[in-house]
Amino acid sequence: MKNKSAHPVLLLACIIVGFFIAAQLKVVWDTDDPLGLRNLDRPRALAAEIEAARLENERLQKRVEHLRGELDEAMGGQQLANLKTRLDRVRAFAGFTELEGPGVKVTLNDSQETLKPGDDPNLYVLHDEDVIKVLNELKAAGAEAIAMNDHRVIVNTEIRCIGPTVLMNQTVRLSPPFVIKAIGDPDTLFNALKMKGGVMDSLKWWGIEVEVEKVTKMVIPPYEGGISFNYAEPVQ
Numbered sequence: 351m352k353n354k355s356a357h358p359v360l361l362l363a364c365i366i367v368g369f370f371i372a373a374q375l376k377v378v379w380d381t382d383d384p385l386g387l388r389n390l391d392r393p394r395a396l397a398a399e400i401e402a403a404r405l406e407n408e409r410l411q412k413r414v415e416h417l418r419g420e421l422d423e424a425m426g427g428q429q430l431a432n433l434k435t436r437l438d439r440v441r442a443f444a445g446f447t448e449l450e451g452p453g454v455k456v457t458l459n460d461s462q463e464t465l466k467p468g469d470d471p472n473l474y475v476l477h478d479e480d481v482i483k484v485l486n487e488l489k490a491a492g493a494e495a496i497a498m499n500d501h502r503v504i505v506n507t508e509i510r511c512i513g514p515t516v517l518m519n520q521t522v523r524l525s526p527p528f529v530i531k532a533i534g535d536p537d538t539l540f541n542a543l544k545m546k547g548g549v550m551d552s553l554k555w556w557g558i559e560v561e562v563e564k565v566t567k568m569v570i571p572p573y574e575g576g577i578s579f580n581y582a583e584p585v586q
Contacts, residue, residue: 442495445504445573449495451533452566454540456484459527461557474556476526478511483549484530485509491542493532495570499524502573519575527559536564 424430441447458481461474485503488496496503501522510517515525532539543550543562550560 445495445502448569448572449533450567450569451494452536452564453493453531453533453568454488454536454543455563455565455568456488456530456532456543457527457559457561458484458530458553459559462559463557474558475514476516476528476558478509478516480553480558481509481516481528481530483552484543487542487549488530488532488534488539491534491539493534493539495533496530497570498528498530500529500571502571504573504577506577519573521575531565531568531570533568533570536566540564 438447442449458476460476463474481498485496485498498518501518501524504519507519508517512523515523516528518524540562542548550562553560
């Protein structure tokens with residue numbers, strides 16, 4: 351049989367719990383309004399903050415557009431064009447740009463003469479000092495760009511003998527024949543190399559094969575290696 355006497359007790363317990371919950375909520379409602387729902391000034395303050403944020407955003411957006419306009423003007427202005435021109439000239443002077451123009455082509459090769467008894471064979475082959483003499487003569491005669499076997503000669507190019515070959519720019523091994531191309535005034539470069547008693551005469555004395563020809567147009571490739579400075583640094 352069902353216990354009917356438990357129903358009134360359960361009902362009374364629910365009423366008492368509900369009363370306490372309602373009382374507690376009333377106390378919290380009267381003493382605290384965390385969301386500010388009953389404060390009419392709070393929505394107005396939030397609306398004012400939103401409006402201020404919107405106006406600040408518009409101000410910043412106009413500033414961005416203004417700066418973009420200045421950047422576009424600078425990118426297309428004469429000042430940038432002048433800087434680009436100077437940069438191109440510096441890159442060409444440093445050897446990082448492919449160049450073309452008239453000049454001379456010099457071909458050097460070891461001597462093909464038969465050695466006589468007692469002759470030193472080292473005197474009949476090309477050495478680094480022979481190549482350096484030719485390069486220095488071309489530079490002194492006003493060569494604007496030089497390449498050897500299609501490797502660009504720059505301001506700090508090094509050429510060293512390594513057995514029957516030479517090491518250029520610390521990484522490239524080259525073997526004879528050496529083909530040196532130099533852009534500049536063809537007549538001036540040609541006459542400098544052909545000068546009596548000059549570098550060409552000294553090489554031919556040992557039978558070194560030397561050929562110099564004027565070229566109306568040649569292409570000098572750019573320098574492809576890296577450049578590092580261990581001690582030098584820009585002046586502040």
